[in-house]
Amino acid sequence: KQEVTQIPAALSVPEGENLVLNCSFTDSAIYNLQWFRQDPGKGLTSLLLIQSSQREQTSGRLNASLDKSSGRSTLYIAASQPGDSATYLCAVKSGAVDSSYKLIFGSGTRLLVRP
Amino acid sequence: NAGVTQTPKFQVLKTGQSMTLQCAQDMNHNSMYWYRQDPGMGLRLIYYSASEGTTDKGEVPNGYNVSRLNKREFSLRLESAAPSQTSVYFCASSEPRTTNEKLFFGSGTQLSVL
Numbered sequence: 001k002q003e004v005t006q007i008p009a010a011l012s013v014p015e016g017e018n019l020v021l022n023c024s025f026t027d028s029a030i031y032n033l034q035w036f037r038q039d040p041g042k043g044l045t046s047l048l049l050i051q052s053s054q055r056e057q058t059s060g061r062l063n064a065s066l067d068k069s070s071g072r073s074t075l076y077i078a079a080s081q082p083g084d085s086a087t088y089l090c091a092v093k094s095g096a097v098d099s100s101y102k103l104i105f106g107s108g109t110r111l112l113v114r115p
Numbered sequence: 116n117a118g119v120t121q122t123p124k125f126q127v128l129k130t131g132q133s134m135t136l137q138c139a140q141d142m143n144h145n146s147m148y149w150y151r152q153d154p155g156m157g158l159r160l161i162y163y164s165a166s167e168g169t170t171d172k173g174e175v176p177n178g179y180n181v182s183r184l185n186k187r188e189f190s191l192r193l194e195s196a197a198p199s200q201t202s203v204y205f206c207a208s209s210e211p212r213t214t215n216e217k218l219f220f221g222s223g224t225q226l227s228v229l
Contacts, residue, residue, distance in 0.1 A: 032216070034217065042222055043223050045220070046217040046218055049216070102160055105158040107156070108157065
């Protein structure tokens with residue numbers, strides 16, 4: 001059974017710092033991996049999607065990498081800003097046929113960027 | 116562009132009452148999902164609909180029913196609410212098996228069952 005873990009559960013950094021959020025998964029047979037952002041009281045917004053054949057995806061100050069063999073993904077945020085404060089979740093879509101439409105979510109990392 | 120719209124945003128029920136959560140998407144997506152989010156447990160899939168006319172159980176389906184009314188709409192029904200169903204519920208949609216099958220979420224329904 002696929003399990004997704006995000007450590008740490010919470011992170012506080014000063015503005016301007018570059019930071020890395022971690023996501024690990026137990027079954028390397030994945031189809032893709034997504035990183036989401038969730039603001040308090042709001043829904044999730046998909047930030048980046050990495051297909052299993054890809055190593056990384058970039059969008060602005062965000063860069064997500066994927067290493068299937070080690071069961072890890074990282075989300076790199078460059079030059080962090082207070083507006084980046086939110087909870088970041090990763091989700092894995094398993095490569096198993098019977099779970100084609102199911103994402104397994106981590107519990108998220110709550111990020112606070114201090115001015 | 117509205118994306119995924121959920122109603123209501125908040126609801127308080129008494130144990131044993133019933134209610135239906137409504138969800139509609141305007142992105143012409145084939146697949147729709149209902150998740151619940153509980154502190155410390157992440158998001159868990161309740162039911163999903165791979166395409167119009169089909170529905171399947173997710174990880175935590177007990178106590179819920181769904182209806183895929185048409186391609187746009189996917190509703191979630193609680194027949195007899197229990198305190199354990201107090202949670203935040205999210206509807207989502209996607210177009211799977213494409214190069215960009217990102218999941219789009221509604222803003223959520225905060226449900227309290229007393």
